[in-house]
Amino acid sequence: xxxxxxxxxxxxxxxxxxxxxxxxxxxxxxxxxxxxxxxxxxxxxxxxxxxxxxxxxxxxxxxxxxxxxxxxxxxxxxxxxxxxxxxxxxxxxxxxxxxxxxxxxxxxxxxxxxxxxxxxxxxxxxxxxxxxxxxxxxxxxxxxxxxxxxxxxxxxxxxxxxxxxxxxxxxxxxxxxxxxxxxxxxxxxxxxxxxxxxxxxxxxxxxxxxxxxxxxxxxxxxxxxxxxxxxxxxxxxxxxxxxxxxxxxxxxxxxxxxxxxxxxxxxxxxxxxxxxxxxxxxxxxxxxxxxxxxxxxxxxxxxxxxxxxxxxxxxxxxxxxxxxxxxxxxxxxxxxxxxxxxxxxxxxxxxxxxxxxxxxxxxxxxxxxxxxxxxxxxxxxxxxxxxxxxxxxxxxxxxxxxxxxxxxxxxxxxxxxxxxxxxxxxxxxxxxxxxxxxxxxxx
Numbered sequence: 107x108x109x110x111x112x113x114x115x116x117x118x119x120x121x122x123x124x125x126x127x128x129x130x131x132x133x134x135x136x137x138x139x140x141x142x143x144x145x146x147x148x149x150x151x152x153x154x155x156x157x158x159x160x161x162x163x164x165x166x167x168x169x170x171x172x173x174x175x176x177x178x179x180x181x182x183x184x185x186x187x188x189x190x191x192x193x194x195x196x197x198x199x200x201x202x203x204x205x206x207x208x209x210x211x212x213x214x215x216x217x218x219x220x221x222x223x224x225x226x227x228x229x230x231x232x233x234x235x236x237x238x239x240x241x242x243x244x245x246x247x248x249x250x251x252x253x254x255x256x257x258x259x260x261x262x263x264x265x266x267x268x269x270x271x272x273x274x275x276x277x278x279x280x281x282x283x284x285x286x287x288x289x290x291x292x293x294x295x296x297x298x299x300x301x302x303x304x305x306x307x308x309x310x311x312x313x314x315x316x317x318x319x320x321x322x323x324x325x326x327x328x329x330x331x332x333x334x335x336x337x338x339x340x341x342x343x344x345x346x347x348x349x350x351x352x353x354x355x356x357x358x359x360x361x362x363x364x365x366x367x368x369x370x371x372x373x374x375x376x377x378x379x380x381x382x383x384x385x386x387x388x389x390x391x392x393x394x395x396x397x398x399x400x401x402x403x404x405x406x407x408x409x410x411x412x413x414x415x416x417x418x419x420x421x422x423x424x425x426x427x428x429x430x431x432x433x434x435x436x437x438x439x440x441x442x443x444x445x446x447x448x449x450x451x452x453x454x455x456x457x458x459x460x461x462x463x464x465x466x467x468x469x470x471x472x473x474x475x476x477x478x479x480x481x482x483x484x485x486x487x488x489x490x491x492x493x494x495x496x497x498x499x500x501x502x503x504x505x506x507x508x509x510x511x512x513x514x515x516x517x518x519x520x521x522x523x524x525x526x527x528x529x530x531x532x533x534x535x536x537x538x539x540x541x542x543x544x545x546x547x548x549x
Contacts, residue, residue, distance in 0.1 A: 129496035134161060136462055139214050141207075150200070150207035156192045157200060160207065166190070166197065167204060168497045171452040174437065177201075187498075202444040208451040212264065215458050219255070220262045220279050230256055231306075232422040233278045233288040236430075238450065241440045245269065248450060250435070253279040256421040259468075259482055260461050266450055275300040275308065282306065285402075287419045293317065293399055295347035298355045301401060309400045309416060314361070314392050317399070320346040320354060329388060336361040336395060342409040347399070357399045360412055369394030424482075432487045433457050456493055463489040 134141065145151040145160030157163050165188070170180045177194035184190040184197075231253050238248040246269040253263035263279020265271075275297040278286050282305035288297075293312025301308040314329045321327055322344060335341050341361040346354035364372065372393045376385055385393075400412055407415060429435040435453050438446055464485040 127496075127499040129492075130165065130499050133459065133493065133496045136459060137211055137215065138218050139211065141211065144210050144214075145204075145207050148204075148206040148210055150204045156190055156196070162188060162190060163200065163204060163207070164211070165497060167201065167208060167448065167452050168456065168493075170201070171449050172456065172494050172497060174434075174439065176439075198445070201448055202442065205444060205448045205451055208448060208455055209266075212451060212455040212458055215455075215462070216262055216264060216279065219258075219260055220281065229281065229284045230418065231262070231278060231280055231284050231286045232256055232419055233273075233275070233286055233292065234419070234422045234426070235273050235277075235291070236426040236435075238436050238438060240438050240446060248446070249273075250450065250454070251277040252422065252425065253277075254422045254425055256418055258465070260465065261425070261458060264454055266447065266454075275304075278304075278306075280304055280306045285309065287416060289419065290397075293397075295349040295352075295355050298347055298357050298399060298401060299349060299352060302355065307401050307406075309398060309402060309412065311396075311398045311416065311419075312359075314395070314397045315389060317397075318348050319359060320348055322346060324354065329392065332359070332361055333391060333395060336363060340409055342404075357401055358404075358412075359397070359399055360409060361395055361397045362413065364394050364396055428483060428486050429453075429457055432483065433460065433490055456490070459493055460486055460489045463492060 141160035141164050142151075143160070145163055150163060151157065151160060157166070166180060166184055169175065169183055170177070173179075175183065177198050181192055181194050181197050184192070232255075233251070233253050235249045235251045237246045238250060239245070240247045249267050249269070249271050251265040251267065251271070251273065252261055254260075255262050263277075265277050273288075273291040275286065275288070275292055278288075280286060284306045285308075286301060286306055287309045288311070290311040290313050293310040294317065297310060298308060314332060319327045319332065324346060327345070332341060335343075341359065343359050345357060345359045347357055348354045363369065373390050376390065376393045396413065398412065398416060400407070402412065426435075433453060433456060435450070435457065438449055441449070464482070467485060467489070468480055
């Protein structure tokens with residue numbers, strides 16, 4: 107039976123409006139666009155019925171993702187906290203069409219970052235991808251391609267693809283004059299050409315066996331010749347990178363042997379990765395070298411500087427570790443593809459909001475003057491909790507308890523044979539141990 111509304115319930119009725127939550131409203135203020143307008147534009151909301159605005163839809167999506175709720179749990183929370191009553195099937199239908207809405211919000215926030223002036227004149231862009239796997243899967247299901255600014259400790263570009271979406275420089279979010287640093291998945295002639303067309307400089311680790319190299323007279327140079335030259339002294343050579351269907355691209359090729367211990371570990375990892383497949387002698391030899399290609403001139407970066415600058419790329423690996431361990435980017439629930447992509451983009455939007463809040467903390471005068479610097483790990487963790495609390499907000503506990511009936515209805519067990527059998531078995535056990543009292547027969 108529905109409880110009678112108390113005086114406190116009547117006085118706090120306005121708290122059922124999500125826009126009236128102070129923390130939630132501040133979170134919405136961080137968005138550079140109006141969620142209502144974006145929701146209508148992306149057709150996430152077509153007819154304003156139960157879910158009447160983009161703010162409510164966004165809040166339901168974030169509570170679904172942040173708290174790891176099922177659709178049925180989410181509609182139960184919506185009935186209690188927002189007075190939004192609908193079925194889990196209806197909510198799933200809305201969510202299936204909401205990915206472009208959340209993606210648009212995230213990309214709009216990133217676009218404002220991308221065009222901000224660089225911290226020191228030249229913007230560093232670390233480009234990499236991380237793999238996401240759905241529950242029960244053993245391979246790659248999704249890839250998240252990220253462009254990261256290590257100077258600001260902020261993401262400036264994101265792209266989500268399925269397992270077939272390979273890595274390429276065209277996925278980078280850049281402006282002319284940037285320096286893009288990436289791992290060997292992007293060390294190809296096509297990536298260098300893409301960088302030239304975008305007017306950005308590149309520093310890309312490369313795999314020498316998969317890279318065709320010509321000298322400046324267009325004569326092919328073999329990997330063995332280059333490795334032999336690097337054994338004598340660190341190699342820093344102007345080369346041409348031929349590409350089918352395009353003119354050869356000029357670049358600098360840098361090659362240096364790794365320290366013996368590091369080279370041994372690299373070859374050991376290579377043997378394990380092949381899983382019983384014996385690597386060729388050339389492949390094993392090349393594993394003991396660091397090879398990269400760049401369009402930086404020697405006036406801009408010496409050989410030693412190029413090798414030192416590449417080490418900053420590890421910052422994007424740490425970003426992925428924070429995203430997965432603290433912000434739960436890889437905690438996907440089993441669902442239809444449309445709902446899985448919604449989960450990914452919603453988690454990315456939360457990560458962007460967390461970084462925005464963290465940037466405010468880091469820019470505080472008391473923080474800037476202190477040493478050592480503030481830990482990004484602790485900042486992300488604390489501000490993730492801030493976002494969760496702001497999203498959860500909503501009605502008071504009194505309001506939620508007053509709606510016990512609306513809460514319980516979506517959570518009823520659906521008929522299942524095993525559960526019905528178990529309930530009957532429990533009742534039979536209770537009946538055997540506590541038989542009903544038999545009334546004495548009348549005299």
